[in-house]
Amino acid sequence: MIEANVKKRLGSFQLNANFKDSGIICITGKNGSGKTTFLHLLAGFLKPDEGYVKVEGRDVTKLPPEKRGISFVNQESYIPEKSVESHLLWGAKVRGVKVSEEEVKEVREALNINFSGKVKNLSLGQRERVAIATAILSRPKAILVDEAFSNISEKREIVAGVIGILKKLSIEMIFTTQDASDSELADRHYVIHQGVLQKTF
């Protein structure tokens, strides 16, 4: 369960979000509507002007990103110099989480990571898949995916595989997308319009 009641002003933009939900959550909204700002407030990259963020009932508002039990993935969440194999285990290593070979295999299969080599030599969609797999293997309470499914071919299949693993590991996911039809993949859907977050189902 993630709870947030936050206000944030950035220049002339104002975000007002009151959120309490769990499971697989999709947020859609136009360019500049506040999707990334909201995820950054949850992840701890931005401090709210007012309000709080709770993860499974624990107030994390004052905690730094790495202590929140949240992994954030966007289209640049990868370390180019690492090999695919070491990248996949990197997040888990940082958090002190033990990962079995079986888990790595399962996550690789879900994201169709059937390639290796340096991350910098992969395509954008391949790098996104490695970044998402790395986030899952670090076993957070929730992953926030900021438009990082957008360059993945066979998106439906891959996202369905990711959701299967997340449910098995009891990891929540909030993902943002420009493609409103992606909401069909989620348990819940929110729309954000000019900084105001609203639940649709």
Ligand SMILES: Nc1ncnc2c1ncn2[C@@H]1O[C@H](COP(=O)(O)OP(=O)(O)OP(=O)(O)O)[C@@H](O)[C@H]1O
């Ligand atoms: N540091 C900042 N200073 C001033 N305005 C900012 C700052 N950061 C973001 N904004 C503004 O906040 C608004 C929301 O931006 P945000 O990145 O959250 O939108 P988004 O919904 O993720 O957009 P996109 O779909 O284009 O990624 C935009 O109008 C943006 O210009």
